[in-house]
Amino acid sequence: MTLNSVVETDFPEEFVEEMEKSQDVLPKKIDANPENVEKGLAKLVLTLIELIRKLLEKQAMRRVEAGSLSEEEVERVGETLMKLENKMKELKQIFGLKDEELNLNLGPLGDLM
Amino acid sequence: MKLYTYGIIDCSDQITESIYGLEGSGVFNISFCDIGAVVSEFTRPAQNMTKSDILAHEDVIERLMEHFTVLPVRFHTVFDGRDGVFFLMQSYYKDFRDNLDRLRDKVEFGIKVIWPSDKIKEHIINTYKKSSKKVFVPSDSSNKRFMRDKFEKYNLEKEFQKKANKYINVMDMFFSKFATEKKLKKLKTEDLLLDAVYLVEKDKQGYFKKAFEHIKNPHTGLKSLFSGPWPPYNFVILPKKSDLLKDSNQEDLFGKVIQQRDLAGADKI
Numbered sequence: 001m002t003l004n005s006v007v008e009t010d011f012p013e014e015f016v017e018e019m020e021k022s023q024d025v026l027p028k029k030i031d032a033n034p035e036n037v038e039k040g041l042a043k044l045v046l047t048l049i050e051l052i053r054k055l056l057e058k059q060a061m062r063r064v065e066a067g068s069l070s071e072e073e074v075e076r077v078g079e080t081l082m083k084l085e086n087k088m089k090e091l092k093q094i095f096g097l098k099d100e101e102l103n104l105n106l107g108p109l110g111d112l113m
Numbered sequence: 114m115k116l117y118t119y120g121i122i123d124c125s126d127q128i129t130e131s132i133y134g135l136e137g138s139g140v141f142n143i144s145f146c147d148i149g150a151v152v153s154e155f156t157r158p159a160q161n162m163t164k165s166d167i168l169a170h171e172d173v174i175e176r177l178m179e180h181f182t183v184l185p186v187r188f189h190t191v192f193d194g195r196d197g198v199f200f201l202m203q204s205y206y207k208d209f210r211d212n213l214d215r216l217r218d219k220v221e222f223g224i225k226v227i228w229p230s231d232k233i234k235e236h237i238i239n240t241y242k243k244s245s246k247k248v249f250v251p252s253d254s255s256n257k258r259f260m261r262d263k264f265e266k267y268n269l270e271k272e273f274q275k276k277a278n279k280y281i282n283v284m285d286m287f288f289s290k291f292a293t294e295k296k297l298k299k300l301k302t303e304d305l306l307l308d309a310v311y312l313v314e315k316d317k318q319g320y321f322k323k324a325f326e327h328i329k330n331p332h333t334g335l336k337s338l339f340s341g342p343w344p345p346y347n348f349v350i351l352p353k354k355s356d357l358l359k360d361s362n363q364e365d366l367f368g369k370v371i372q373q374r375d376l377a378g379a380d381k382i
Contacts, residue, residue, distance in 0.1 A: 022305055079256040
């Protein structure tokens with residue numbers, strides 16, 4: 001069999017490795033059954049919380065950057081974000097979830113985070 | 114009788130050339146108006162697909178491309194019989210026709226670039242440390258220290274993204290000149306800086322290949338992969354999946370061949 005197309009690179013192994021890494025690590029369909037339904041739901045809920053947490057964090061950073069937060073506000077936002085992050089760590093541990101699992105594949109739009 | 118589908122072509126006549134596809138079956142054309150779906154008989158259970166099947170699929174499409182404009186169908190698209198294929202053609206006829214017109218005499222090229230993300234980050238950190246204003250002071254509370262660390266990470270990430278954009282813009286400048294359409298994905302992984310596909314007119318292929326030579330310079334620290342010419346897998350535009358695809362084992366008809374195709378290809382080098 002002769003293919004006319006060429007794949008040209010001096011680093012084939014590295015590209016194979018990167019492409020494998022970049023392929024979907026998330027299942028396209030939810031495998032829901034009585035044994036894993038709790039974890040599946042926790043994963044979905046925690047993913048959404050993580051998204052909101054990251055958005056909050058980003059917004060806070062933008063405000064720090066713009067200098068629009070007072071000392072007191074920095075203190076309060078810092079405390080809130082730190083508590084939120086710690087709580088997330090705790091919940092992830094309880095449900096045996098890793099950081100990379102907290103994501104959703106949005107098809108052509110790519111991954112949620 | 115199951116039918117394995119390779120592509121939609123702008124021809125309703127029977128294929129005169131002997132082309133053999135998966136399982137060594139001869140391919141034939143199921144026509145609808147002035148277009149056709151190229152298929153071959155298929156007996157195996159759908160899940161038993163191998164790397165050589167991917168290459169056989171690709172080979173059939175490339176043979177077809179020598180004579181026709183082809184909308185390559187996603188690897189592993191199997192219909193239960195002629196009726197399913199015919200129904201698909203009937204339902205999507207106008208979309209197929211539009212795509213065939215748009216993609217006539219065009220091919221797809223893939224460009225992937227790996228950059229040394231560790232070194233880039235190291236450089237960014239060093240530059241940041243030298244130049245950053247101290248937003249928070251060491252005697253700050255733990256809450257403020259937390260914010261300081263987050264702010265530092267935020268700035269480093271922003272700089273990392275900015276650098277990636279800059280690199281991609283420069284590379285894209287070389288390729289865009291010779292392409293009619295493009296799809297670029299930035300940082301699919303930290304190291305995979307760019308994963309791009311370009312749609313190129315057949316008579317501009319030579320120029321496009323030369324453009325690749327420009328970014329191959331080993332002194333840039335970039336590692337690149339060039340592939341093609343391929344059938345335009347990534348440039349077929351169809352309305353979203355509808356009920357008519359229930360007959361096939363696919364979620365969508367086009368796309369998603371690329372990873373398997375490049376993996377198979379890269380492995381052959």
